[in-house]
Amino acid sequence: MSAKPRAHPPHTDDTAPLMGNKPVRDFTLPSTGGTTFRLSDAKARALVLYFYPKDNTPGCTTEGLGFRDLHTAFRKAGAQIYGVSRDSIRSHENFKAKMNFPFELLSDEDEKVCQLFGVIKMKNMYGRQVRGIERSTFVLDRDRVIRREWRAVKVPGHVQEVLDFVKAL
Structure with missing residues (x-):
């Protein structure tokens, strides 16, 4: 089963992760396809941002x-999907082509958007503590307000759970 959504703590300042019932601050990130993604330009009824640790790794690929x-079902429900990680655009382009992803991947090499969403965590990798992205998914509405978030995501069943939520919006 997927991770449980968290309650949203109040947003206190511009350096704290943005959660709660306020619109997410506008941001831009380099995107696959040779474009730049700007949050304020996304006009879908729902926006799915899934943050993942690394291209071409088993869990992230799955x-x-x-x-x-499930991309077609998300589109029918009025949602756009974007994957976000710290990998370079070159890595993203290769990953997207290899896996035939019909959605764009966004590169956050400087971690600004990852920090905005509070997904950078200390993780245990082979007995060592390393900084990395905690697998997380956020659904934003047309007004860029976070409607639901999943943290510490376990992959099996997660995408269907996100789709079910988007359909119910």
Whole structure:
């Protein structure tokens, strides 16, 4: 089962992760396809931002394939999907092509958007503590307000749970 959504703490300042019932601050990130993604330009009824640790790793590939396989259903529900990680655009372009993703991947190499959403965490990798992205998904509405978030996501069943939520919006 997917991770449980968290209650939203109040937003206190511009450096704290933005959660709650306020619109997410506008941001831009380099995107696959040679474009730049700007949050304020996204006009879908729902926006799915899924943050994942690294291109071409087992869990991230499985999660991406889940979003790929249900992409048509997300589109019918009025949602746009974007994957976000710290990988470079070059890495993203290769990953997207290899996996035939029909959605764009966004590159956050400087971690500004990852920090905005509070997804950078200390993780245990092979007995060592390292900074990395905690697998997380956010659904934003047309007004860029976070309607639901999932943290510490377990991949099996997660994409379907997100789709079910989007359909119920």
